[in-house]
Amino acid sequence: MRFAYFTAGMPELTPDEAVLALRDAGYDGIEWRVTDQTPSADGRPGFWTGNRCTWPMATFVVDAPRIRALTEGAGLAMPNVGTYVTCDDLPAVEQALQGAAALAAPCARINVPRYDGVSPYLSLRDRSRAQYREVAAMARQYGVRALIEIHMGNITPSASAAAAFLDGFDPGEVGAIHDAGNMVYEGYEQYRLGLEALGPYLAHVHIKNARWERTGARDDGSVEWRATFAPLRKGVADIAALIRALKAVGYDGWLSFEDFSTERPLAERIVDNLAYVKNLLGRL
Numbered sequence: 001m002r003f004a005y006f007t008a009g010m011p012e013l014t015p016d017e018a019v020l021a022l023r024d025a026g027y028d029g030i031e032w033r034v035t036d037q038t039p040s041a042d043g044r045p046g047f048w049t050g051n052r053c054t055w056p057m058a059t060f061v062v063d064a065p066r067i068r069a070l071t072e073g074a075g076l077a078m079p080n081v082g083t084y085v086t087c088d089d090l091p092a093v094e095q096a097l098q099g100a101a102a103l104a105a106p107c108a109r110i111n112v113p114r115y116d117g118v119s120p121y122l123s124l125r126d127r128s129r130a131q132y133r134e135v136a137a138m139a140r141q142y143g144v145r146a147l148i149e150i151h152m153g154n155i156t157p158s159a160s161a162a163a164a165f166l167d168g169f170d171p172g173e174v175g176a177i178h179d180a181g182n183m184v185y186e187g188y189e190q191y192r193l194g195l196e197a198l199g200p201y202l203a204h205v206h207i208k209n210a211r212w213e214r215t216g217a218r219d220d221g222s223v224e225w226r227a228t229f230a231p232l233r234k235g236v237a238d239i240a241a242l243i244r245a246l247k248a249v250g251y252d253g254w255l256s257f258e259d260f261s262t263e264r265p266l267a268e269r270i271v272d273n274l275a276y277v278k279n280l281l282g283r284l
Contacts, residue, residue: 001246001281003274004029004079004256006206007053011045012266015067018053019074025270029077031256032067034060034099035084047260057083061095064102071103078105079254080147080177080204086111087131090138097142107203109177110135110146112165115155125155129165136173147203149177150187152227158187159194166201175203180237181258184210185227191238191245202251207242207277208258209235229260232273240280247284 005027010018015032022030033054040050055063060083071078081100085092093110100108112128115121132146139146148156148165156162162176176198180191195202211230217223232239255277259269 001252002028002077002079002254003277004031004077004254005270006031006033006082006256006258008033008047008051008082009208009257009259010053010266010270011047011051013053015053015055015070019070019076021267021270023074023076025274027076027270027274029079029254029256030071031080031082032071032078033082034096057085057092057095060099061102064099068103078103079256080107080109081105082109084109084111086113087128087135088113090131090134093135093146094138097138097144097146100144101142105144107145107147107175109149111151112148112155114153115157121155125165128155132165132169132174136169139173140170145172145203146174147177148174149182149206150179151182152185152187157185158183158189160189160197161187163194163197163199163201166198169201171200175201177204177206178202179206179208179258180239180242181206181208181210181229181235184212184236191242192248195245195249195251202249202253204253205246205251205255206258207239207255207273208232208260209237209239211235231261231263231269232257232259232276234261234263239277240284243277243280244284 036057038049040046045052083096085096096108135146150162156165209230209232212225212227215224215226257273
């Protein structure tokens with residue numbers, strides 16, 4: 001397997017600093033975050049606002065030659081581009097795929113809608129699948145595979161839901177990002193079950209972790225809980241079991257780290273996460 005880092009988890013670093021940090025730590029690639037973000041409220045870089053390691057979507061196509069030169073100059077590959085565009089915004093989808101093609105990146109994340117818990121789910125899924133047929137046609141045109149992500153809060157929070165969404169599509173044009181950390185929040189299934197359900201649609205794997213914390217008690221005496229991101233070694237997701245399952249189904253692609261914990265400095269997280277997973281792979 002090969003190792004990358006998603007730059008959403010590297011908010012303090014500039015792109016120039018990020019490629020050197022990953023190269024020196026022994027990574028094989030980088031997964032760039034591409035979105036038009038807002039500044040952070042306090043002026044400090046954050047994972048989702050003010051992230052210094054994010055390229056603007058508005059200028060993605062124009063920036064692509066610089067991004068490619070910077071990445072290749074550090075000896076890193078780009079297994080996927082982490083965009084935030086959704087399948088219901090086809091002009092943005094085309095811009096994302098065009099930029100990814102200019103980078104020679106094989107894949108780009110093209111999101112599905114969120115689920116509000118109220119709207120009829122099957123109607124929303126059917127409408128989104130129809131939109132994703134247009135996405136798949138664009139993916140074929142640009143030679144970039146469009147990936148949905150298993151993500152809490154959207155209409156594909158589990159591997160089985162992602163597999164059902166993609167059923168009937170050409171797996172050469174579309175695929176799924178497996179994310180065990182997200183499935184701590186919502187959508188957990190036994191890893192091998194989910195990976196087998198995805199079959200040829202398994203395209204990319206995010207590695208991160210999360211855990212549940214008790215936040216209080218309700219008036220009826222029941223306990224309130226919330227999920228939050230955690231260091232890779234300290235979360236609910238069983239990373240060793242995930243890697244065993246990946247090996248069992250013959251996956252030999254990219255593992256892209258996406259650590260949103262803050263207990264340790266970023267420089268330590270970058271080094272320790274890779275060492276931890278490489279050690280697991282050596283023992284399993």
